[in-house]
Amino acid sequence: MSQSYQLADKVAVVTGASSGIGAATARRLAERGMTVVAAARRVDRLDRLASEQARIHARQVDVTDTESVDALAADVREQFGACHVLVNNAGIGGGPFRSRADLDDAMGTIDVNVFGVMRCTAAFADLLEAGAPSRVINVGSVAGKLGLGPAAYAASKFAVVGFSEALSFSWAERGITVCQLNPGFIATEGFPQEQVKRTPIRGLVGKPTDVAAAIEEAIVTGTTERTVPRFYRPFVVLRHTATPLYRAIARKLPRATGTRD
Template sequence: MTWGPDGKIAVVTGASSGIGEATTRRLAGAGLTVVAVARRVDRLEALASDLEGARGRVVPHAADVTDTEAVDALAARVRDEFGACHALINNAGIGGGAFTGREDLDDTLRTLDVNLLGTFRCLAAFSDLLEASAPSRVVNVASVAGKLGIGPAGYAASKFGVVGLSEALSLSWASRGITVCQLNPGFIVTEGFPQTDLTGGPLGRLVGEPEDVADRIAEVLRTGVAERTVPGWYRSFVAFRHVAPPLYRAIASRIDRAGGERRA
């Protein structure tokens, strides 16, 4: 079935900055009503005010994806107020630090709770409404780190989990009229990931902007594809990982982030 934006209802988590903010702007500009979700409601309200002249509109909603009751309340509001959810963009995420032992456990568990379990909570809360609104879309913002495993272990594990979850649901939810996509950004400059160690050097060309990801999300909503990498040429790294594992590991081990730390 074709999927057009006009009159559709979308929910975007992590909407107060970065990829979530850019996606909210992109979708509202295309004519969707976007329920913009984050903890920082002041930023959401400023975003809604800024987009008052857009074809669609933005509805701010404060919620923490680690709070099951808050996520259930979000889904109930969308159901009661709009009667549908045509697109769910699970974007809320954090980076976390290195995992070296017991002293890092709490931080690692927090990363898993936000990035992976938060995605599960949103999918659980919205699954019935998505089915009732079919054809509908789910876009889970994972990461190339969920394919290659370079960087903080907790972050990589959470994104590997999102990739696996997305792949499984893309198969099992298709019969419900719900397409599920794993959207895997490479290095993108955001508030939480400034990428300053890359942007000022020769690898700066590897770094993208949140708007690049927002454009791909809009494309995924139109097409219903099950996987997209941003920028697209990052897929060559993933292919290289599987085609030549020993050579990949030899090269990857020389990358600074292979030490398991998060760079500024």
């Protein structure tokens, strides 16, 4: 791993840090010497996380509330004076999209997964530019490349991929590297992957620590796109280079039903 970007003594903000990928990332970055602002709604979980490591600081935030996100950015500015890395990890899965009854759930998924990323990125933009060279890591999903699973979830992650790719070009001149980091099947509290574990591809299910390691790598190397685990990347390539073959395979996968059951 290249050491072009030193982590020690820099400030990172990690959303969705009360469990899963966010908690694993907060721990890993703190172990590397970063001051980590671990942000989420569940303060009790954050406090336990912060008690493990003096470099982790718990802060409550609701990424669906613009005032809450703005208050977090103001607090980080006042308390720490900088933000060098923003990890937009907060996200929810959502259910199947079958009828009008599912609309509110779908809209809620979009609000957290898309507008939450936008709110946080906007709120920290000035701090990131002031601390340049800096990093934004937007945790998307392979579902944002392949369109498998609950429709609103896939749509939200496609949006995160597009938002990240566009910003990676337009924010480069500001000294801010924006990365779309796309995990495959990762077993977490919110995404236990039980559906996948019941199939022959259960060996593809990864752990939150796998993603945390990839996030560290993306920060250090300044990459603008990363798939984790890496062996998912051929599926993405297949989607664009051999679409009929991809669709024939995808139709047989559990997520083609539009659920996570």
